[in-house]
Amino acid sequence: MIRPGTVLWALCVVLVSYALFQMKYQVMRQEDQLASLDKKIIASREAVRVLNAEWSYLTQPSRLDDLRKRYLTLVPIGTAQLGSIAAIPLRGATAPAAPVASPAPSASMPPPVSAAPAKPQLAALKPGAER
Numbered sequence: 001m002i003r004p005g006t007v008l009w010a011l012c013v014v015l016v017s018y019a020l021f022q023m024k025y026q027v028m029r030q031e032d033q034l035a036s037l038d039k040k041i042i043a044s045r046e047a048v049r050v051l052n053a054e055w056s057y058l059t060q061p062s063r064l065d066d067l068r069k070r071y072l073t074l075v076p077i078g079t080a081q082l083g084s085i086a087a088i089p090l091r092g093a094t095a096p097a098a099p100v101a102s103p104a105p106s107a108s109m110p111p112p113v114s115a116a117p118a119k120p121q122l123a124a125l126k127p128g129a130e131r
Contacts, residue, residue, distance in 0.1 A: 057063070068074065
């Protein structure tokens with residue numbers, strides 16, 4: 001008759017063998033995934049190198065100058081194209097707008113505040129005075 005210890009050890013050997021078998025195939029799948037990822041990384045790096053070379057070619061100053069001459073009709077800016085400083089509106093000045101109908105003033109509304117900016121006050125400093 002077979003002893004219980006022998007059966008137990010045989011069962012352990014079978015379980016460990018099955019676990020090693022499964023582990024081996026799991027590692028093989030992982031290595032295949034790693035190899036495919038490495039191929040993708042190499043292909044991506046090669047694509048980046050090609051794109052960098054193409055960018056370098058497309059942005060060559062001599063090539064861009066030839067394209068500018070061929071397709072753009074650029075001329076130097078003339079003084080007639082420039083406006084005068086008087087034509088530039090000041091910051092505080094606003095264009096006259098159409099009158100807006102406002103509700104009748106009530107006792108609960110505060111009086112309107114003017115939108116004119118306050119003039120800055122400069123303090124006169126005496127030489128040697130503390131700031």
